[in-house]
């Protein structure tokens with residue numbers, strides 16, 4: 093175990109105990125200081141129950157077994173090889189950033205917490221050899237960990253990409269479900285703004301938790317496929333929820349300006365244990381979204 097992951101992470105707690113502890117913590121961080129609640133957990137560093145210290149198996153499955161949908165990290169354009177830009181918002185310790193780099197993407201890991209950024213940088217140094225190049229013909233991309241608030245624009249200047257940077261791949265893993273549901277309209281608007289308008293550009297959402305009752309609260313907040321569908325079809329707009337917190341979907345409502353279209357939806361071949369039921373069946377979904 094390395095310096096950066098040597099603190100006890102209280103893995104002895106059950107899922108229910110862990111969720112109750114998270115709810116207790118965030119009861120003091122509602123509203124405008126919500127993101128500071130995450131930063132406080134990173135600053136203390138002994139209760140990071142989402143932190144698996146290993147990349148998402150569902151992302152690896154998508155990149156390897158669904159390349160027909162999501163493509164590869166490089167594209168040829170007029171004899172020039174272009175490397176795609178990827179973003180992992182709320183990247184935690186940065187493990188999925190390292191995975192995408194090993195598949196050839198130039199990747200930005202965005203974190204609100206300065207302590208998470210430090211953890212990412214340490215982990216990347218100490219574990220570089222655990223993320224070998226996936227395909228020698230494509231090679232390895234670059235990584236940059238950037239501190240900033242997903243909902244603000246200032247961090248884009250720190251990515252090393254152009255100022256109005258758009259991304260060819262965005263991976264959301266336990267970021268949507270980490271947000272208070274009131275932030276979801278802004279989440280969808282920001283995703284729509286950050287994703288390049290291109291048939292080659294994909295927002296990949298790992299949908300989790302898909303079966304948690306909405307009334308149980310969060311984080312993680314209930315995130316069934318229809319919640320992503322309703323918000324990404326109407327970026328920036330209020331979406332109706334019932335008294336228990338279940339999204340109310342109107343399947344016949346026309347999509348709104350900036351809407352993303354779902355072009356793929358499946359259970360991944362594998363996912364972290366938390367996304368499986370007691371029989372080991374994968375309950376998470378992967379959803380692929382694009383601009384029209």
Ligand SMILES: C[S@@+](CC[C@H](N)C(=O)[O-])C[C@H]1O[C@@H](n2cnc3c(N)ncnc32)[C@H](O)[C@@H]1O
Nearest residue numbers: 127130142182183184203204241242265266270
């Ligand atoms: C549940 S954790 C998931 C981390 C990572 N995706 C993983 O799977 O290990 C959510 C992360 O989002 C970060 N976060 C929360 N609000 C944010 C914001 N507004 N901008 C950027 N990061 C944020 C938190 O610091 C936290 O590390």
